[in-house]
Amino acid sequence: MEEFFDEIRKGGLQSVRTMLEAHPGWVRIRDHRGSTPLILAAYYNQAEIVALLLEQGADVDMKDASGNTALMGVCFKGYDAIARQLIRAGADVDARNAMGATCLIFAITFNREEIARLLMDEGADLTARDARGHTALDHARMLGLQNLVALLEKS
Numbered sequence: 001m002e003e004f005f006d007e008i009r010k011g012g013l014q015s016v017r018t019m020l021e022a023h024p025g026w027v028r029i030r031d032h033r034g035s036t037p038l039i040l041a042a043y044y045n046q047a048e049i050v051a052l053l054l055e056q057g058a059d060v061d062m063k064d065a066s067g068n069t070a071l072m073g074v075c076f077k078g079y080d081a082i083a084r085q086l087i088r089a090g091a092d093v094d095a096r097n098a099m100g101a102t103c104l105i106f107a108i109t110f111n112r113e114e115i116a117r118l119l120m121d122e123g124a125d126l127t128a129r130d131a132r133g134h135t136a137l138d139h140a141r142m143l144g145l146q147n148l149v150a151l152l153e154k155s
Helices: 002-010 012-020 024-026 037-043 047-055 072-078 079-089 103-109 115-119 135-144 146-153
Strands: none
Touching: 002 037, 012 024, 012 047, 024 037, 024 047, 037 047, 037 072, 047 079, 072 079, 072 115, 079 115, 103 115, 103 135, 103 146, 115 146, 135 146
16 A cells, blocks of 8 residues: 555556556545545645546545645645646635644745635635634734735735
8 A cells, every 4th residue: 555655656647547446445545644645646746646536536625634635735835736626626725724724824824825816716714713813814924925915915
């Protein structure tokens, strides 16, 4: 099974496809850190594998051990195309992790303006607060990200 996760990380589309044909339930397994195949594929910017996993029934909102979804991972990493792919598949833009952070808070915290715009266009909750009581706008202000402060204030 570890080979399956390694192939996802490396982008071995055909190997992943072959393994899923032999073990269809692997679309829902977890690695030693609680990550699902979809979370790993998204985190490693493997768009074709993300598409395959979604076609095979991967739960787009399944969370890892920290409560992060695949969409949260791409908001952190800045993979705009995969963010769009996951949102088209029905990803919850307002999902929260164990610390109460949302996808928008991740996008703001890591200065991912394009993804922040996408999330806002999809109706992300601008008033959501993390476990410390901070909104996305609070994070933008604390980090001195004036472009994002302006974006959030005009919405």
